[in-house]
Amino acid sequence: MQLRLNEDQELFRRTVRQFLEREAPLTTVRELTDDPAGFDRAWWRKGAELGWTSMLVPEKLGGGSLSGEGLRDLAIVAEEMGRLVSPGPLLPTNVVVAALAESSTVDEHTAVIEALLSGEAVAAWAAPTPASAPTVNARATADGYVLGGVAEPVEAGAQADYLLVTASTDGGLTQFLVPADAPGVVRTPLDSLDLVRRFARVSFEGVTVSTVVGTPDGAAEALERQLQTALVLQAAETAGAIERVLEFTVAWAFDRYSFGRPLASYQALKHRFADMKTWVEACHATTTAAAVAAQERSVDAAELVSVAKAYIGDRATEVVQDCVQMHGGIGVTWEHDLHLYLRRVTSNRVTYGTPNDHRRRIADLIEAGSAA
């Protein structure tokens, strides 16, 4: 597989960028700060028309990707959204719609898949991180299951129309598709660092469910696959964000003069920019490798998505903090856009497993590999 994007993909990137710059510039992001949903449903439907929800779904179910490599195409959208810290439940909706489409129970989910594809509905993914055990459990009853427990934080949990919930069952892990308005689902919005990305605490108080996704007690493999998709999209978004931050900070270093010289002429600062440039290139490199591995479902995909998360999680926040330092006092003001990016990359660093969680997961994988 090519590491580089082909011409169609590059064209698609430009289209996405133009759309986002026109429809969701940073001023819009700021305006959405006080909006309870954090995104506009009509805008999300337009994105869906551009393919933002359909790339991980096969054509026979109404989806389709540009290149046949859906995750890599979708990573382009995520990267561009990172450049503008865009709103919208791109990650959870895609993880869930892909999970439904890939499941053995797909025939039972076609209506929900269709609603997610069109942008009429959005979804949340309530799943444990690599470092935590499931906090939701399901008890089998005569005609289905009853869910109990709490999931937190759940991205877009309060906005979602459907929740894909991973619960521990007697024989392992089981995933359920739960309508957000099912009796007993209590959703409490959380305050969040990111201005437009919303999280919720979702408690399941005796929720009766009958829709199992995939095999009862056998969801571990599907969960791993969902985690890989989530981490690739998160990595791509973060890589896009820091690329943009470095661009405008380099421009600032040329424009800003002290002692009669541009900041860009000071070796002490030039060397820090060289480090940042190197880190940003490395972030792109590891994102591509993770996307290729997850796309191809190669044997090292589990490791490579964690490599990307562990590396980018740390580096991205450092790049943005360094860029704050390069800006001086203006960098810590509400007025400057830097904090929009710092909020996003920090949020991305600590959700879906922290860098240290993923380092331990890598050690586990190495150990399992060397024991095999």
Add this chain to the structure above:
Amino acid sequence: MSEDLQAFRLRARAWLEQNMPRAADAAAPSDDGRDDEAWVRARELQRILFDGGFAGLCYPTEYGGQGLTPAHQRVFNEESAGYEMPLLLNVPTFSICAPAILDFGTEEQKQQFLPGVIRGDIVLVQFLSEPRGGSDLAGAITRGTRDGDMFMLNGSKIWSSNAYAADYGLCLARTDWDAPKHRGLTMFIVKVHQPGVEVRRIKQVNGNMEFCQEFFDDVPIPASHVLGDVNGGWAVASRLLFHERTAVGGGSPYVSGPAGVERSGEAAPDLLSVARAGGSLGDPVVRELIGEDRVLERVADQLALRVTEGIRGQELPDSAASVLRLFMATANVRRTTIGMEVAGPRAAAWPSSAFREGGLFGVNFLFRQGSSLGGGSVEMARNLISERLLGMPREFAADRDVPFSQVRQSKT
């Protein structure tokens, strides 16, 4: 159309199985830091590869290579894991010096040197740095004085790796003292073992003795051994530096053999077994360090691929090789520290039978900065990245556009 990668892989696998010795059976490296026998062995191994048609994969066929793509070389490198390979020849012979001859050599020079290199008969070395200072390479004061069809070489070079084992050195010398510093340099191809050349070995803190200093005393060099133009040596030196940054960063298509191994049989023990031996494998902090080490190893490879493909596809300028060079050094600094940390007290005191699970990590730590110095310091790499890639203003230089004879030199 070159051979399909999968077909090539199967052919290489079968050939290696039949012809190359196993790394596990290779002679252990000597513990006095001298490795003269290893060099004899490397030449033998290279000859086996050459006879089998697996030498110089990315070199043109007219000079004894195979004319294949970097992707073929990567496949071959993967397949060569576990075999005894002539890894000593990778840097600088195959990945730095010979590529510069390919870039700048006359047809006669290419015919004279490249087939011999690919057969394992000719080993090359760089004579670039001088005792007067390493980073300011263009300030070289070794002199090449014209004398009819000959040049007489006088001066001294240092930090040349493995010069004692080499046949020819690419030597940067000043041939015009009235020109500004970059415009008075010439690159010579110098026979190493001849009267007038003295090679002294330098012992490093880790006991290694690969580095050398050379002294040149009226060494005659035929004008036909000028590489590139007379007084055009800086262009050749810049190219050598590019190849060096690419090689040090892990992105050279001319490096042959398994990744991450510098000498057969010397792959560092994995940190997992080191932690297990030290009883710390259950410590979550140690497990995080082991994970971090793997992260840096992987990202280094991923970045090497991104940058080399980018340079080859001309989406990135050649100066992007400095990004690789910088990443590799900083990753190595961190990984060396992690190794020492995971080895714990065994890095300070170890039973001699357990050197490779303990003391090795302590000794490696002593030499940690080596990878931030050799191949151009990371400070130079940071200058290059900020100035060439980001377009920031260049550092002030007092010797720019001044006749070199008027440039002030160190006081000692």
